[in-house]
Amino acid sequence: MESLEALQARVVAQREKLPGMYGAVDFSITPERFAGGLDDNCMQLNEGDREARKRLLSDPETVARARAYTMLGDATADAYAALMPQYGFRPLVAMLTEACGKGVENVKDAPPELVAFIREMEATPDWIDMSLIEEGARVSRNPTANLAPFAVRGAFVATFLNKYSALPMALTGTLSHETAVRRIKETASFFTTTSLPGALNRFGTGFKAAAMVRLMHSMVRFNVLRSGRSWDVQTFGIPVPQVDQMPAGTIAVFLLAFKMIREGRTEFTPAERAFVEFNRYRCWLLGLPEDLLPTTPQGIYDAMVVYSGTLRDGYDDATCGALVRATMAAYFPSDRSLKSRMFNALERIFARVYFNRAFLRGDKTGKAKLMGVELRPYDLPVFIALGLFVFGREKLYSLALAIPALRDAVDRRLIARIDRLLIEYGHAEYTTDAAKYADRTVAAHAHGRANAA
Template sequence: MTTYCPGTPHYPRLARRAHDQRSQLAALYGAIDFDAEPHRFTTDPTVESTLPRWVAERAPILADDRLVELIRTATLLGDVIADPYAALAQRYTVAELIDMLRRACRSGIDSVVDAPPELRTFLAAMEATPPWIDLRLVEEGARYSRLATALLAPFLARGAFLATFLNTYAALPMALTGALSGRRAARRVNETAGFFTVTTLPGALTRHGAGFEAAAMVRLMHSLVRYHALTHPEQWDHRVYGVPVPQIDQVPAGLVDIYLLAMSAARRGRTEFGARERAMLEFSRYRCFLLGLPEELLPTTATGVIELLHARAALLRDGFDDATCGALVRSTMSAYLRPGRSWFDRAADAVERSWSRAFFLGFCGGNRKQAAGMSVGFGIADAARVLVTAPFILGRFLAVLAAGRWSVLRDRVDEYTIGLVRARLTTYGVPEFTAEVRDPVSAHRHTP
């Protein structure tokens, strides 16, 4: 039976899940009023949101009670499964928490001596695939997603990463960790790219696959960020920012590729996904489930994906603070991501930066002045690099995509893309997923 939460007629289960955070983990969530809207959330039509006018109209979203309720609730939703385990940082070091989780992923929960019940709950929740995930499509979707991961993602990943720093309210948790300052910026970008890349390998998201373990590690890191932010209220004002790393802020990264597919479908007059797109969607939905996202934030149609992403942007207060967002953007753009310093590595680095700037420019609607104001300039040299390399980068992608549609070539294409994915992982370095979660008190001070 569904538990009803007053004032939430559309998503009572999700609202109850958010409210339960206070009773289940009072040490972290006891001070948060889950019936109050944080400053970052706004339905005021006179207040600027992060939804660009050239993307969609905001008014219909503000008038949609269902969407408003969904985003409001998800803005206050952390991870009721992983957060209690992260809160054990009072008794264990971060390294010990990581080690126990890694051993449980690789050898089972019984391999962890005196495993805390919070770890048992965490792992059991990830193992319990819900009925709303179609596992039959996940492996097929991974195969389709592997193509873009191998051939396009290396040139666009940094640009997509930058897009997550365009809003002060959403970017502050990353700034508090100090994880993107100085030389650590390159490691964070490569680890993030490595995570999304490794999950596309065959069988990676199965119970003992590398992607399953990587998802568990990333999920723990998110929870550790919440733990450290909420245990330092002098640095984290929940009345302004809500819950650190809320579930709604994980949607853009988890579904950005699906959003692009959905927009492409919409331009062709379709509201539903085709068979290939549906498989890719299910792969992304399952990956998001492993990261802790609830069913309500994982639509199954092109229209639903577009609505969700646009609603999040329409209800997130606009704000680009140079001390937070600008610093994150600059450190990420200045990071050198290649494993060596040979002439090829330096040339590849220059090409990748230009493509990332071009991709980021798309988030600004092609407005170069706006992008430059966010510390991402796109000059003549960048345009030249993109123009010269586009026939190879895009041409190869389209050629391999076409070849994969022929059954006689499908296995060879898959072998080729798997080899490229493994090569990309070597370039990114072995993902450690051991982000240093520093004390936010000494890491950053910010006032809205």
């Protein structure tokens, strides 16, 4: 594990190494978003996390590490994204695509930043257990094929609960229904692609997708910080810090660990361990460091409590509520057939209930109503009926996968279902356009300051 001093030095070095991107950022400040004090008002997973937060944040080094990660971007991908004024963003995407498909050594006049980017992704650390990655992908295919199509919208909405972490998404134009659909499909496409056989190998489609996601996040940072407007570092820190990517990348593992802790289990089963390693490797490819990717149920739970326990609570309806409403209202299927319209209606109900149950447990603040996702009288009965089908089908696949004579045939069937899902999701662009930022940053900045006050 990296020492605290080395981590803090990496944070400060961002300004020196990328002055065109981070030159105006004062890394000595503690942004308003960081709630490191025991009495600070922070995001909480549920009532039972208060004692865990108190235990964890009583350690000064834990707090200092959390603060450092709040101000840390992705140095390697950021350096490549910072070449946009020189190359233009489409050529950067094209060169990265070519490097992923053919090898960076075969990209003509590849800039050193691209070489460093690819070489970093190729250099798998020894704390990743590569022997389990393919088995973990196999384990993930059942929920990916059967549950994810119904849960992805609800899980995506969960990333908009906090104004401090959600603002960059608002600045990228995700407030519109059209952009919300594209972002949902890009997210679904990434997680779905990586579950395919061999997808996370060096020349696999998942490796390429991870590289594209990293570049997209770095482009967001670059465009926000260089938009010609004022990004309020004092309030929001840096846009899309690495730590904000942990919840989305590890949500399935966290929910598993949280369930295990409630049950009193402390060890993963072999299948669960493979699933955890698969998720850790996928997140590592996205640029997350070892510190943010623990290996035990308690470690995973603690990491998420530290994250939510140091993220100041803050709801801004113009940011959070608008993102949630745009995402929930978006029409997901690729056509308007009766079957597709029925699926969209049922999937939205499933997502609404899933979001309320998984991420707003026992909400007594009225946040669901404020966001426009409060449960309606018919939502729960529909969810239960649909859940019997969705979870029942997933369970049947699990039982079939446990029979050696059926395992390979069932896995092939799941792969075929995933292939059809990817066709439905369409081609993911994983890009962000600087032109979208110019008119939004000042308004969002002013609105955020007003709400913070």
